[in-house]
Amino acid sequence: MFDRLNRFSEKVKYLFGFMLILFIAVICAAFNMIGEENFDLARREILLRRIGHELLLQSGDSTSRVLPVKKVAENEYQIGFEHEFTFNPIFLVNATKRLLAQDPMANDYVVKVLNLKDSSVTYGYAISQHKKDEIIACVGRKQPKAHYMINIQIKPTGIITKKNGYLLGSLPFLAFVGFIFLRSVKPRRALPNDDLHVDLITLGSVVFDTKNRKLNINEKTIELTGTETRVLLVFAKSPNETIERSRLQKEIWEDEGVIVGRSLDMFISKLRKKLEPDPNINIVVIRAKGYRLEIKG
Numbered sequence: 229m230f231d232r233l234n235r236f237s238e239k240v241k242y243l244f245g246f247m248l249i250l251f252i253a254v255i256c257a258a259f260n261m262i263g264e265e266n267f268d269l270a271r272r273e274i275l276l277r278r279i280g281h282e283l284l285l286q287s288g289d290s291t292s293r294v295l296p297v298k299k300v301a302e303n304e305y306q307i308g309f310e311h312e313f314t315f316n317p318i319f320l321v322n323a324t325k326r327l328l329a330q331d332p333m334a335n336d337y338v339v340k341v342l343n344l345k346d347s348s349v350t351y352g353y354a355i356s357q358h359k360k361d362e363i364i365a366c367v368g369r370k371q372p373k374a375h376y377m378i379n380i381q382i383k384p385t386g387i388i389t390k391k392n393g394y395l396l397g398s399l400p401f402l403a404f405v406g407f408i409f410l411r412s413v414k415p416r417r418a419l420p421n422d423d424l425h426v427d428l429i430t431l432g433s434v435v436f437d438t439k440n441r442k443l444n445i446n447e448k449t450i451e452l453t454g455t456e457t458r459v460l461l462v463f464a465k466s467p468n469e470t471i472e473r474s475r476l477q478k479e480i481w482e483d484e485g486v487i488v489g490r491s492l493d494m495f496i497s498k499l500r501k502k503l504e505p506d507p508n509i510n511i512v513v514i515r516a517k518g519y520r521l522e523i524k525g
Contacts, residue, residue, distance in 0.1 A: 268333055273297045273305070275327045276380060280307040282323050283378075287313040300379075307378040315341075315376070317351050318367040324380070325355055336361075336383035344375045429464045432509040432523050436464055445505040452502070455480065459495050463511065463521035472518040 280294035295308035320341070328334040335357040341350045350371055354363040427439040435444040441457045443450040452460070458480050462471060476492055496511055496519060503509050508524040 268331070272331050272334065273299075275331055276305055276307055278327055279320075279323050280309060280378065282327075283315055283320060284309065284313055286319050286323075287315055289313050301381075303382040303384050305380050305382075307380070309376060312373050312375045314371055314373040316370050317353075320351075320378075321353055321355075321364055321367060328355075333384075334382045338381045340379040340381075341371070342377045342379060344377055350374070350376065429461075431464060431467065431521070433506050434503065434509055436460065443502060445503075448505060450502050450505075455495055456499055456502070459492075460499055460521075463519070467521050467523050470514045470517050470520045474518075476518065 276297045277294055280297075284290070284292060284294065289311070292309065292311040292313075295310060298306040298308065300306055320339070324337075324339055328337065336355065338352070338354045340352040342348070343350045351366065353365065354361070356362050427437065429436040429438065433445065437444065438457060438461055441452045441454065443452060459476065462476055462479055473492065480492070500511050503511070510522050512520050512522055514520055
């Protein structure tokens, strides 16, 4: 019972450790995404300022300033200008499409040109990654000289949503990796002789090394598997005594949540072969009862 609780405690420790690593990985990924998004937003402001710069150059103004880009709401920006100017709508449409194509988060957006004198919308259009959804009109009418401000509202889609999707989508994969991890690092099962504190047991001329899972027979070393070690240990604790099959199955496999039937015969057969170098020791079948480890001499 103590061994079972101890194994459960170790599994909990491994699980807690993995969950901690998973939590740290998710937090790091989130901060990394935030850093990337901040970089993309800073780059967006430069692109918006570039739109204003090219618009002034096209109107023949190479001296007045484009004012700092203002973020007036989430995904909404304003480009202001120092002086009045005139502009050609088709140039503005082409400039925004060309420059904002470099922004991975700006697939769909609405542009409004406001006349600051009366806050009226002088010109506007909508750009979409789907051509059928674009709205562009009156591109041939050159606008009169005035004090304009350009308002650009970008639809929140694309990379931010995809990044969040990738992060959430990776969680099941990480959980699967954690499951494999927990199975692979499952604590080595304690052997039934832990309460005896015995590492070496002599069986005839055979020295049974329970700790290292080995048999030493006539200066020859034979490796044992974990299950073979547990089976032989049950016999070694009661040499020359009949051990019932039910007892062997219970002690060897019950803690793993399943009792294996024919597998026991297979492990007994493997142990017999490994014990063959000493003719004075053998595992015999006691019909309708179980097995017995016979040691002669």
